[in-house]
Amino acid sequence: MDPRYxxxxxxxxxxxxxxxxxxxxxxxxxxxxxxxxxxxxxxYNGLAMDGxxxxxxxxxxxxxxxxxxxxxxxxxxxxxxxxxxxxxxxxHDADAVAASYLISASILQL
Numbered sequence: 441m442d443p444r445y446x447x448x449x450x451x452x453x454x455x456x457x458x459x460x461x462x463x464x465x466x467x468x469x470x471x472x473x474x475x476x477x478x479x480x481x482x483x484y485n486g487l488a489m490d491g492x493x494x495x496x497x498x499x500x501x502x503x504x505x506x507x508x509x510x511x512x513x514x515x516x517x518x519x520x521x522x523x524x525x526x527x528x529x530x531x532h533d534a535d536a537v538a539a540s541y542l543i544s545a546s547i548l549q550l
Contacts, residue, residue: 449480449483449484449489449501449504449505450477450480450481450484452501452502452505453476453477453479453480453501453504453505453508454473454476454477454480455505456476456505456506456508456509457469457472457473457475457476457509458472458473459509460472460509472509476505476508476509479504479508479548482547482548483504483544483547483548486543486547488500488540488543488544488547489501489540489544491536492533492536492537492540493532493533495530495531495532496531496532496533496536496537496540499531499537500537500540500541500544503517503520503541504517504541504544507520508548513548513550514545514550517541517542517544517545517550518541518542518545520541521538521539521541521542521545522538524537524538524541525538
């Protein structure tokens, strides 16, 4: 594997694909991994998280990894963006994180 494709978001997305394949027997693990790798590549190349610090990037990646394997990923990502603005928790730049979720949804055409 190309070293550019190791780490965030690739590792987290592949782990989410593996987890959903275990939880839902109808999901083919290899296809799920392929789709999540493609999503990570699109987000990486699309600079969806560009400008976020390491802490906020990790939060976005974790959120997207969970949302992209949900039954309605588009709604899950948009809901997470809204929730981020309502309760930013320990995020350093909640506005940028919320925008990153929406940019991600746009890049992935959700």
